[in-house]
Amino acid sequence: MKKLVNRPEDFVREMLEGMEKAHGDLIGVNYEPRYIYRKEMPQGKVAVISGGGSGHEPMHGGFVGIGMLDAACPGEVFTSPTPDQMYEAGKKVHAGGGVLFIVKNYSGDVMNFEMATEMLNMEGIPTINVLVDDDVAVKDSLYTQGRRGTGTTVLMEKIVGAAAEWGKYDLKRLADLARKVNVNGRSMGMALTPCTVPTAGKPTFELGEDEMEIGIGIHGEPGRYREPLATADEITERLALAIIEDGPYTRTVKEWDLDAGGWKEFELTDPPFQPGDHVIAMVNSMGGTPVSELYVVYRKLHEICEKKGLTIVRNLIGAYITSLEMQGVMITLLKVDDEILEMWDKPVKTPALRWGM
Amino acid sequence: MSTITREHIVQWLENVAQVLAENKEYLTELDAAIGDADHGINMDRGFTKVMERLDGVRDKDIGTILRTTGMALLSSVGGAGGPLYGSLFMKAGMAVTGKHELTPEELGKLLRAAVQGVIDRGKAQLGDKTMVDALLPAVEAYEKTLQEGGDLCTALTRMVAAAEKGMKDTIPLVAKKGRASYLGERSAGHQDPGATSSYLILKALKETVCG
Numbered sequence: 271m272k273k274l275v276n277r278p279e280d281f282v283r284e285m286l287e288g289m290e291k292a293h294g295d296l297i298g299v300n301y302e303p304r305y306i307y308r309k310e311m312p313q314g315k316v317a318v319i320s321g322g323g324s325g326h327e328p329m330h331g332g333f334v335g336i337g338m339l340d341a342a343c344p345g346e347v348f349t350s351p352t353p354d355q356m357y358e359a360g361k362k363v364h365a366g367g368g369v370l371f372i373v374k375n376y377s378g379d380v381m382n383f384e385m386a387t388e389m390l391n392m393e394g395i396p397t398i399n400v401l402v403d404d405d406v407a408v409k410d411s412l413y414t415q416g417r418r419g420t421g422t423t424v425l426m427e428k429i430v431g432a433a434a435e436w437g438k439y440d441l442k443r444l445a446d447l448a449r450k451v452n453v454n455g456r457s458m459g460m461a462l463t464p465c466t467v468p469t470a471g472k473p474t475f476e477l478g479e480d481e482m483e484i485g486i487g488i489h490g491e492p493g494r495y496r497e498p499l500a501t502a503d504e505i506t507e508r509l510a511l512a513i514i515e516d517g518p519y520t521r522t523v524k525e526w527d528l529d530a531g532g533w534k535e536f537e538l539t540d541p542p543f544q545p546g547d548h549v550i551a552m553v554n555s556m557g558g559t560p561v562s563e564l565y566v567v568y569r570k571l572h573e574i575c576e577k578k579g580l581t582i583v584r585n586l587i588g589a590y591i592t593s594l595e596m597q598g599v600m601i602t603l604l605k606v607d608d609e610i611l612e613m614w615d616k617p618v619k620t621p622a623l624r625w626g627m
Numbered sequence: 628m629s630t631i632t633r634e635h636i637v638q639w640l641e642n643v644a645q646v647l648a649e650n651k652e653y654l655t656e657l658d659a660a661i662g663d664a665d666h667g668i669n670m671d672r673g674f675t676k677v678m679e680r681l682d683g684v685r686d687k688d689i690g691t692i693l694r695t696t697g698m699a700l701l702s703s704v705g706g707a708g709g710p711l712y713g714s715l716f717m718k719a720g721m722a723v724t725g726k727h728e729l730t731p732e733e734l735g736k737l738l739r740a741a742v743q744g745v746i747d748r749g750k751a752q753l754g755d756k757t758m759v760d761a762l763l764p765a766v767e768a769y770e771k772t773l774q775e776g777g778d779l780c781t782a783l784t785r786m787v788a789a790a791e792k793g794m795k796d797t798i799p800l801v802a803k804k805g806r807a808s809y810l811g812e813r814s815a816g817h818q819d820p821g822a823t824s825s826y827l828i829l830k831a832l833k834e835t836v837c838g
């Protein structure tokens with residue numbers, strides 16, 4: 271293993287110390303339990319909080335600031351954080367508007383956030399947990415954990431964060447918007463190389479020089495299919511068509527019901543893309559892929575979208591949700607309406623995403 | 628042997644910490660095949676935390692010791708293992724509140740509550756390729772042996788045998804819960820890491836009480 275680490279056990283803490291030193295004007299870091307929080311929280315605003323394993327930087331900690339997240343809970347590398355982190359982060363940034371948790375659909379994240387949701391609501395802080403499950407590589411939800419939360423998470427954090435900050439949405443309206451973003455967003459990723467978790471010391475899987483993994487998640491796990499390596503255009507087409515041609519997807523989600531004071535389960539369905547749709551396109555590096563290659567992919571993605579009648583109205587190209595140093599790419603398309611686009615364009619000021627201020 | 632003492636429980640937890648430390652790489656390798664290569668690391672971190680907390684509750688009742696164990700795991704393991712093993716030990720503790728020693732029947736109640744805690748939190752069913760595949764048959768074997776008039780150590784021995792079988796039986800299964808479910812058919816042919824840690828934990832219980 272060749273990495274810029276000291277003791278592997280200290281990796282996450284030392285990263286947090288660096289972030290605190292670099293961005294101390296905007297964010298603070300609490301170490302016991304671990305969370306990153308926004309320094310100045312406007313009164314009455316809903317607190318938007320996310321979290322997950324570390325190793326996906328800049329997500330989520332890099333998105334804490336103005337107009338996006340108010341706190342982020344980092345776990346160990348690729349391991350969900352614990353309920354006490356989420357609970358303490360919630361208490362820290364709650365400013366009278368309640369808490370919205372943005373939760374990626376992995377069994378560990380889901381269960382830990384559910385426990386924290388129960389704890390905060392018991393404490394009298396209204397809290398709703400909204401799921402992101404946008405990964406079209408997973409086909410059904412009947413016999414699996416369902417789709418994983420991947421690229422759409424970044425777009426949701428921006429859009430929902432803006433609605434809380436600038437739109438002054440209340441908690442329920444914000445949860446409605448978050449759900450709308452989730453059902454309209456779809457992603458698919460692929461890997462050219464595995465990655466190495468510092469404490470594990472060796473790669474998460476083996477991949478030959480002439481092979482690739484299609485349909486990966488974001489935890490250095492192998493994908494749904496192992497295939498011979500293809501050209502950039504072929505790979506882009508493979509990912510883009512899987513997203514654009516994905517049919518309606520239905521699953522049952524479990525959210526806290528503020529009125530009933532307990533859990534409720536209900537069905538959500540993703541509508542497929544239609545010719546004429548306007549979309550935000552993200553071409554995301556898994557960590558080790560250079561920006562030049564991302565543009566090669568974007569060029570082809572743009573062509574495919576045009577052919578399919580989709581108009582890319584905004585794009586985001588770079589490393590935003592990563593798996594350590596993995597080489598590979600993830601494509602996300604989010605169908606937008608006026609509300610989503612308005613919130614996308616609002617100012618944002620965080621360590622990793624900044625425009626308009 | 629017909630009672631389980633508080634000393635047994637403390638010794639069990641210490642043995643679990645040691646066994647999980649010894650199997651840290653093995654469990655992590657199993658998780659690398661169908662998950663994200665952290666299960667052994669997570670469990671070892673969790674039981675290191677349990678050992679730190681144990682000193683404060685060593686002389687308390689068994690319920691308190693087990694609940695403290697559950698809380699320590701919940702706040703240190705993370706992943707799926709954290710809430711699941713956290714619930715397992717908390718529910719186990721709540722089933723024996725105030726007790727300083729347990730009859731075999733009381734241990735049976737503790738084990739049943741523990742498994743139910745995992746099922747309530749994770750909603751996995753038998754055959755989903757999770758820790759439930761080791762835990763549920765194990766508890767059923769324990770209960771059945773007592774019902775048929777078997778003694779404590781016979782029941783614990785059969786419990787461990789059932790857990791081992793359940794663990795091995797996860798190998799051909801396609802995962803329906805947890806991270807491994809994302810691999811679909813590719814999850815078949817690998818032993819589930821959570822079922823393996825559950826087997827190790829139950830085996831440590833038998834060995835602590837009966838040798």
Ligand SMILES: Nc1ncnc2c1ncn2[C@@H]1O[C@H](COP(=O)(O)OP(=O)(O)O)[C@@H](O)[C@H]1O
Nearest residue numbers: 378666706707708749751757758805820821822
């Ligand atoms: N819903 C569930 N119910 C029961 N056990 C589960 C569930 N989800 C995952 N598991 C168990 O958790 C184990 C993985 O634990 P761990 O690696 O610590 O968490 P993570 O998958 O979040 O990395 C799996 O091997 C499986 O036995």
Ligand SMILES: [Mg+2]
Nearest residue numbers: 662663665666
């Ligand atoms: Mg794991």
